[in-house]
Amino acid sequence: MQGHRHAAIGRISLLAVVAVLALTTAPAGRLPATALGVAAALAGASVYSSRLLSGRLRGLPTLDLVVVCLVCLGQSWTVSPNMSRDHPNWVWYAATVAVVAYQWHTTSREGATTIVVVTLAYLIGSVPTGDVAWPRALWLLVTATLSRALYLRVRQGGRQADAVRGRRERVRRTLTVHRARRTDAREHLAALHDTAASTLLMVGMGAVDGREHLPARQARRDLAVLRSARPDTTxxxxxxxxxxxxxxxxxxxxxxxxxxxxxxxxxxxxxxxxxxxxxxxxxxxxxxxxxxxxxxxxxxxxxxxxxxxxxxxxxxxxxxxxxxxxxxxxxxxxxxxxxxxxxxxxxxxxxxxxxxxxxxxxxDIAASAAVEPRAAEEFAEPTADYFLHGLRVAALTIAVVTLFVWELPMLLGNIDHYASPTRQFLAFGGTVVVAAGCAVPVACRRSTDRWRLPLTIVVLAMSVLSQQGVATRDLGTPAHWTFGNPGWFALVLFLGRGVAPLVVVSTVELVPTVVSLCRADGDDSGSLSAVLFGGLVFWSGQLAIGLSAKALRRTADTAMRHAAEEERMRAEHLVSESVEHDRRQRFAALEENVVPLLERLAAGELDPRAESVRRACAVEAARLRRLFAEHDDAPDPLVHELRAAIDVVERRGVVVTLAMRGRRPALAREVRRALIDPAITALAVAEATARVTVLATVGTVTVSVVADARPKHGVLVDDRARERVSVSAMTMENRLWVEATWTTKDSREPTRDASAW
Incomplete structure (x- = not known):
């Protein structure tokens, strides 16, 4: 829709200006016909712009296209006969503006149709003048084609911006959710450590003598904390x-x-x-x-x-x-x-x-994580930069195509018009250097700030150098090949910085030409008209692109803010769902053993001094310690988590020795749990000493425990196989032996750590 708006407003505005020039420069004998043609062109453009802005125009603008073609066919009655085929006139300009605007809202096939039809109408209309205007018809074709290329390049920049923003928003959303889940998990583990783990450890160590009321009170507090939702953080x-x-x-x-x-x-x-x-x-x-x-x-x-x-x-x-x-x-x-x-x-x-x-x-780290989706530019260059890059590439393309496809042939075709051809070739060479200086930063996506002013001065100097070598009668004709050229390079260099630099460059270029025409002897009205119309063609196009860049930046920034807000809401919803899912899973895991134990302690159903209660609390305290260790960054997670469980036993005064043999593969979290859990249960009944051995062979990992335990404890180990882990237990005299062995499906198959919170 922004392309439609620019096409409509740009066309009607520029056509109004050319209408004034057409009426003020028309010969008296042709003023009525010129006025009629101008009125028809303005009426058609007004209807076209109105329908385009309202969204009612679909496909080819047939009525407006017919009006433009009629204006082109009638140019023998509306254009001064003094204007040769090499001079631009208001009909040519009206036709050019029309086909340029068409390219911004039609399909490629429809746009090509308008270019061909209008160009043919312009050529046919020039036949009665006695001289077919091939050069201007060719330039009309090139201008319209470049407009289509500009439109496609801007759309490509928009698609690239959308694709990059979409990818980075997905990454940012994933990071935001991951960070929120990790933050919530850390808070959960900290709360679990402060509450249930401390209470169970206190009972498991037998540290309640004389304070038998304390476990029940703390268990009630623990349950309240674990069941409560984490409050808002920002x-x-x-x-x-x-x-x-x-x-x-x-x-x-x-x-x-x-x-x-x-x-x-x-x-x-x-x-x-x-x-x-x-x-x-x-x-x-x-x-x-x-x-x-x-x-x-x-x-x-x-x-x-x-x-x-x-x-x-x-x-x-x-x-x-x-x-x-x-x-x-x-x-x-x-x-x-x-x-x-x-x-x-x-x-x-x-x-x-x-x-x-x-x-x-x-x-505030938590707050930063919560509002992270608002700052879309934190992870990606603003969307507007992609549009501006597309416009800059298009402007550079127009400048280079104009230089080599249009201006070089004009220079060579009018070589006999110059008093000093060397001066013209020197000016052309300097302009080529400027083109190269603009192309390098654009191709590398780098800023043009460093060379902006020097390149602008050089291209203006080359324009003045060439203009001083052109006869006054040839100003505004193809012999004046540099006319309008500096503005395209200024557009490349100053794009996105407003239109003031373009106005300054165009003024600096126009003033010497107008001064030369005003000082010349004889009737140079034809040349002055050509200069005015030609300048209007180039400068209006350059100013239109400059203004479009500013409008596109505003539009892109607004769209980015809206997209960021939508992404923020989407990320917040996803964070809420993910965190809630994680909490349900965590609490479901606690409900298996920890919560029932705390509930019975809180209700006074369990005596914290009873050996069986102490042992059950010690087992759950060790499992929680293992859970905490699972979230550490350790080189050997199995041994690290096993040591965390052993720490609980050592606090009771049990002497535990740990032996390790073999190179252990990376194991998934569930496998490590299945290996460690039997050891936790066995260590809970140890009275004075225990020995833990971790043995790794090709395709197997074994964790075994030998602990001194009285026969009355019995075998408390769950010997059900889980995660390809087989468990066996045996008691003999005052010894308990437990072994858990994990076996790969294929001993030659490498294993990977699939654990993730």
Missing amino acids: TRETAPDELLAGVVRHSGVRVAVTRSGTTPLPAGVTEALRGSVREALTNVARHAGVGDAEVRVERDADAVTVTVSDSGRGFVPADVPAARRGVSDSIVARMASVGGRAYVDSAPGRGTLVRLEWSASEP
Whole structure:
């Protein structure tokens, strides 16, 4: 539709200008016929433009085409006989503008038909004048063909922009969804670590003596957290008092709270601070050896600082094993996810201080991820650049074709008209250099800023050099071959920077010619008319392309904003669906063992001091630790996840040795789970020592456990085969032996890690 609009408005506007020139330069004897022809051309163009703008025009503009052909056929009555076949006249210009406009809304076949019909009508109409205007007819044909090429190139640029934008939007959408899923998964794991994993580990380690009421209370809290949806991370704001809501009450220690400031916080920041404070207080209850802690919240207009301190036994932060995730994941990583920072200051005997900071001036990573689809230009050059490149290529093509197909033959055909042919060839050579200077950056898609001014000066100098060697009577004729040429190169160099540079270049080129005509002796009205009409042909086309570039940039930018908004909504919907699906899957996995165990603890149905309950909690705590380890970037995921499960056993005081033999292939996540799960169950009944062996041979991987276990424990291992993993277990005296073996379908077939969150 933008092409239709430009064609309609451009044609009627330019035809109005040429009508004025036609009436002011027409001889008195032919003024009535000229006026009639001009009126017919304007009427036809007005109807054509109106129908085109309203969308009622489909296919060939038959009526307007007939009017244009009649105007061409009647040129012997409407054009001054003083105008030779080499001089452009208003009929030729009206015909050129018409066929140029037709190319922007017709099919290629229809456009070609209009070119042939109008060109033939112009040639036939020139016969009664006694001299067939072959040169102007040929140039009409070339101009219309170049217009079609320009239209096709702009459409190609639009299709390229759409294709590139579509591909990059798909990539951006995938990245946005992936980032949102990973962010939600990290938050889920952090919440799981702070709640269920801590409660189950506490029961599994037997750390509830004298605090039998604590597991039930924490289990109720854990279930509430796991079942709640994650709040919005970017829009809703909450007051600082909500920061500590529920955290202090369920902390297990006495907390003294100091607050200052009441400015609301983004909900995502509040959630991150709340989770970090909760984990810090949990660590006080479990590790500090004291029953008191202090929380201080300081809030101003742009930042918030929260400190959690205690006077307990303290520790060395650098000595915390990587498997311990309370500080690294639940505090530091959680604050980093919203653009904040966390610092831990502690030393043996000096207590611990956890400092949490967030500032509105810092980039909010979660918010950035949420609004990422709005910034389409972040991943791709603006759509308008593709259109502009297409226009620039088309303008350069017109300039080069004009130079070699039209101007060079005119130079050679009029060589006897020049006092100094060398001057003309020098001007032509300089113009060729300018063409080459424009072609290089366009072909390489580079900016023309560096050479814009020097090339413009050179092409204007070549035009003046050639014009000074042309006789006054030949100005505006084919002998004046450089006329209109500098504007095309200026268009290439300044495209997208408005029309002011084009106006300046055209004025600099026109002024010497008009001055020479005005100073000349004799009647040069024919040459002046030729100059005016010829200049109108070139400059109007150049200005039209310049204005189109500006309009296309605005249109493309608007379209890009609308597309980005649609993509944002599409990505938000997809993120919502994907995150909700992931949450359902995660909770379904927890409902198999963890949730029922927490529910029975919360209801008081299980005694946390009972050995069977402790063992069941230890197994689920180890499985959760393995789950956390699955999301680490480790060179050997199987051993890394196995070590995470072993860490739970070692906290109970069991001495575990790990032996590894053979080169282990990359295994899928489900295979690793099937191999590790029997080992977790076996380690849960170990009393003092256990030995874990990982053996890899050609086509097989085996994980075996030998643990000291009393016979009353029995065999608790699920020996059902999963993921091509066979499980066997055996008890003998005070020993439990469990072995899980994975076998490939083909031992020669390489395996790949198919795990993905």
